[in-house]
Amino acid sequence: MKRVFIHTFGCQMNVNDTMRMSEALASMKYSPTPVAENADLIILNTCSIREKAEDKMLSALGRYRQVKLQRGALIGVGGCVAQQEKNRILEKVPYVDFVFGPDAIQKLPEILQRVEADRVRVVETAWVDSESYVFPRADPSTSRGKATEFVTVMKGCDNVCSFCVVPHTRGREVSRPFTDVLTEVASLTTVGVREVTLVGQNVNSYLGGISFAQLLLRTAEVPGIERVRFTTSHPHDLSDELVEAFRLQPKIMGHFHLPVQSGSDQVLVRMRRDYTVVEYLERLAKLRAARPTIAVTTDIIVGFPGETDEDFEKTYALTEQVRYAGQFSFVYSPRPKTGAAMREAEWGSVPHEVKVARLEKLNALQKRISSELNAQQVGKTVQVLVEGSSRTDATRRFGRTEHNTTVNFDGDAPIGALVQVQLASSSAASLSGKQVSIESMPSVLIPEVAAVPEVCLT
Numbered sequence: 001m002k003r004v005f006i007h008t009f010g011c012q013m014n015v016n017d018t019m020r021m022s023e024a025l026a027s028m029k030y031s032p033t034p035v036a037e038n039a040d041l042i043i044l045n046t047c048s049i050r051e052k053a054e055d056k057m058l059s060a061l062g063r064y065r066q067v068k069l070q071r072g073a074l075i076g077v078g079g080c081v082a083q084q085e086k087n088r089i090l091e092k093v094p095y096v097d098f099v100f101g102p103d104a105i106q107k108l109p110e111i112l113q114r115v116e117a118d119r120v121r122v123v124e125t126a127w128v129d130s131e132s133y134v135f136p137r138a139d140p141s142t143s144r145g146k147a148t149e150f151v152t153v154m155k156g157c158d159n160v161c162s163f164c165v166v167p168h169t170r171g172r173e174v175s176r177p178f179t180d181v182l183t184e185v186a187s188l189t190t191v192g193v194r195e196v197t198l199v200g201q202n203v204n205s206y207l208g209g210i211s212f213a214q215l216l217l218r219t220a221e222v223p224g225i226e227r228v229r230f231t232t233s234h235p236h237d238l239s240d241e242l243v244e245a246f247r248l249q250p251k252i253m254g255h256f257h258l259p260v261q262s263g264s265d266q267v268l269v270r271m272r273r274d275y276t277v278v279e280y281l282e283r284l285a286k287l288r289a290a291r292p293t294i295a296v297t298t299d300i301i302v303g304f305p306g307e308t309d310e311d312f313e314k315t316y317a318l319t320e321q322v323r324y325a326g327q328f329s330f331v332y333s334p335r336p337k338t339g340a341a342m343r344e345a346e347w348g349s350v351p352h353e354v355k356v357a358r359l360e361k362l363n364a365l366q367k368r369i370s371s372e373l374n375a376q377q378v379g380k381t382v383q384v385l386v387e388g389s390s391r392t393d394a395t396r397r398f399g400r401t402e403h404n405t406t407v408n409f410d411g412d413a414p415i416g417a418l419v420q421v422q423l424a425s426s427s428a429a430s431l432s433g434k435q436v437s438i439e440s441m442p443s444v445l446i447p448e449v450a451a452v453p454e455v456c457l458t
């Protein structure tokens with residue numbers, strides 16, 4: 001058996017792709033290792049959403065060069081940077097053996113055979129036509145040991161947000177037939193999975209034979225599934241039907257990630273986001289009417305070209321008004337071939353120090369709001385799905401609330417149990433408490449030592 005180490009950068013789509021890579025490589029007798037120095041094959045599953053992610057990839061490649069020199073390990077680069085920058089990677093990093101795009105994951109065995117047999121550098125970044133694209137079917141055995149799992153429902157994006165590289169790296173939207181999604185969800189329950197997160201770049205424009213709202217409702221009805229989540233969504237596709245699904249089905253967890261990106265209409269127009277702040281708030285109001293306790297999180301870009309102090313203050317005020325449970329905020333960085341990168345000179349760059357100061361101010365606000373929202377939970381008893389031992393204290397248990405908030409607690413329930421936890425303290429990032437009862441046990445006993453492929457997130 002040979003060993004593969006996969007270093008995953010970026011989002012949950014990439015985490016999911018890493019799982020599919022591990023499965024494809026199992027047919028070549030590669031098993032996952034969490035230690036790069038032990039690997040015969042190192043793959044970097046890259047992200048190009050921000051410039052920093054690319055820099056991190058290059059610095060990781062520098063570190064893995066030693067493993068190549070010492071063990072002769074093969075090195076491959078996959079994911080979004082590979083799709084967009086294949087020539088630059090091959091030129092800049094002569095010890096990379098192969099480069100493959102997101103559509104070529106299933107071709108990994110074939111790519112490796114060519115690299116090993118012919119000793120050539122291989123590039124495989126062709127798009128698969130939407131009509132012929134086949135989603136890799138997950139092997140449920142690789143999810144053994146997990147109470148919660150991702151399920152891909154679509155790939156690509158048909159929007160043209162001017163800052164975003166995804167349409168260039170992941171191609172057009174393709175939805176996975178709903179029957180395939182439901183079959184995969186059912187197969188995951190046989191190894192103990194009780195919660196699934198349906199993932200795609202813009203899941204609420206799903207067109208796999210039924211609407212996304214119907215897909216959520218059908219997923220919640222799969223025997224053995226207790227919780228359903230999804231990510232990520234574009235506000236203009238947040239339909240009334242989806243809002244209604246939150247009213248109808250309590251197994252759809254009360255957390256909605258709804259990226260707003262900016263609180264200024266002028267900036268939203270330049271971003272090509274296709275909604276105004278008022279429209280965004282109207283959709284949010286409907287959602288909160290359907291599920292009053294819902295936790296809303298968001299993405300915000302600070303320092304987009306042309307963003308004035310006044311524009312930024314509107315984003316700041318919106319954060320205060322919505323009281324997000326959390327947000328992923330980043331300073332704008334131009335990405336290749338995007339509309340914003342091409343028009344930055346015309347719209348006006350925001351100086352780096354201004355961007356950083358705005359980001360720090362926004363992060364401080366969000367930290368205060370998250371702390372306040374979590375503090376309001378203290379004293380309450382909430383449902384938690386047990387995912388394993390606490391990462392900060394192995395004698396404690398770890399899981400998440402319906403709002404997707406991390407909870408560390410004293411208790412003894414096994415992975416996959418749904419427990420009631422009384423909350424005693426909080427921080428901006430997590431909650432802490434003690435187990436007071438076990439609501440339901442998993443139908444499959446899940447081993448404590450996870451047997452899933454190791455993922456190294458950066």
Ligand code: SF4
Nearest residue numbers: 157159161164166201
């Ligand atoms: S909706 Fe916009 S930000 Fe999201 S993936 Fe598509 S183009 Fe990128």
